[in-house]
Amino acid sequence: MNGILLTLLIPFLGTTIGAAFVFFMKEKMPLRLQKTLLGFASGVMVAASIWSLLIPSMEMSTNMGKWQVMPAAIGMLLGMAFLLLIDTVTPHLHVDGDHPEGLPAHLSKTTMLNLAVTIHNFPEGMAVGVVIAGALQGGEWISAAGAMAMSLGIAIQNIPEGAIISMPMRATGASRLKSFWMGTLSGAVEPIGGALVILLASVMTPVLPYLLSFAAGAMLYVVIEELIPEASEGEHSNLSTLGFAVGFVLMMVLDVVLG
Numbered sequence: 001m002n003g004i005l006l007t008l009l010i011p012f013l014g015t016t017i018g019a020a021f022v023f024f025m026k027e028k029m030p031l032r033l034q035k036t037l038l039g040f041a042s043g044v045m046v047a048a049s050i051w052s053l054l055i056p057s058m059e060m061s062t063n064m065g066k067w068q069v070m071p072a073a074i075g076m077l078l079g080m081a082f083l084l085l086i087d088t089v090t091p092h093l094h095v096d097g098d099h100p101e102g103l104p105a106h107l108s109k110t111t112m113l114n115l116a117v118t119i120h121n122f123p124e125g126m127a128v129g130v131v132i133a134g135a136l137q138g139g140e141w142i143s144a145a146g147a148m149a150m151s152l153g154i155a156i157q158n159i160p161e162g163a164i165i166s167m168p169m170r171a172t173g174a175s176r177l178k179s180f181w182m183g184t185l186s187g188a189v190e191p192i193g194g195a196l197v198i199l200l201a202s203v204m205t206p207v208l209p210y211l212l213s214f215a216a217g218a219m220l221y222v223v224i225e226e227l228i229p230e231a232s233e234g235e236h237s238n239l240s241t242l243g244f245a246v247g248f249v250l251m252m253v254l255d256v257v258l259g
Helices: 002-023 031-059 062-089 109-135 144-171 176-185 189-203 205-232 237-258
Strands: none
Touching: 002 109, 002 144, 002 176, 002 189, 031 062, 031 109, 031 144, 031 205, 031 237, 062 109, 062 205, 109 144, 109 189, 109 205, 144 176, 144 237, 189 205, 205 237
C-alpha cells in the first residue's frame, strides 16, 4: 500500500518542485526556457503513451490474435474523444492566451488558468494509476519497476509544467506564495485521478487494456492540441524540438531499463 501511495504522489512532488521556481526566478520565464520545457514535456508524454500504455495494452490482448490491436485502437480514440469533450465544455485559459475556451463563464483569469492545467494533469494521473493497476495484476505485462518509471517520467515533466503555471500567475500580480500554492494545487488532480483508475481497474480487470490506451489517447490529445502548438509558435521553436527529443528518449530509457 505504501508503495502504491508513493508512486501516486511522486508526480505531484514534481509539480510542487516546478511551482517553487517562482521563488527563484524573475516574474516572467525566459521564452527560450519555456519553449524547451514545453517540448520536453511533450516528448515525455508521447514516449509514455507508446512504451508504457499502448504497447502493454496490445500485449495484454494477445489472446485476440491479429485483433489484439483493437483494444488499443478503441481505447485511444475514446481517450481523445473524452478530452475533446472536457476541453470543449470546461471554461479555461491557456498560458499567454487572451481568449478563454470552453463554455462561457464569469471566472477569474487565475481560475481559468488552473482549469487549463487540470485538463492537462488529469490524463497524466490516469496514466500513472492505470499502470499501477497493471502492475498489481501480477507483473506479467507491467512490472512494479515499470509503474515507478512512469511515475518518475511524469514527475520529471511536471517540473516544467509547475513552473509554467506559477510564473505567469506571478506576472499577473499574484504574490510569490499564492503563485506557488496555485501552481502546486494544479497537480493535486493527478493522485486523485490515479486512485480512481486503480479502484475502477480492480473491479473491472477485463477492461484494463482499454484503460491503458484510453489514458494514452487522453495524453496524446493534450500534446497535439495544446503543448506542441504552444511550443512551436513564434521564435525558438527549434529549442522545443530538441526538448521533445530529450524528453522522449529519457522516458523511453526509463521505461525500458526500469520496466
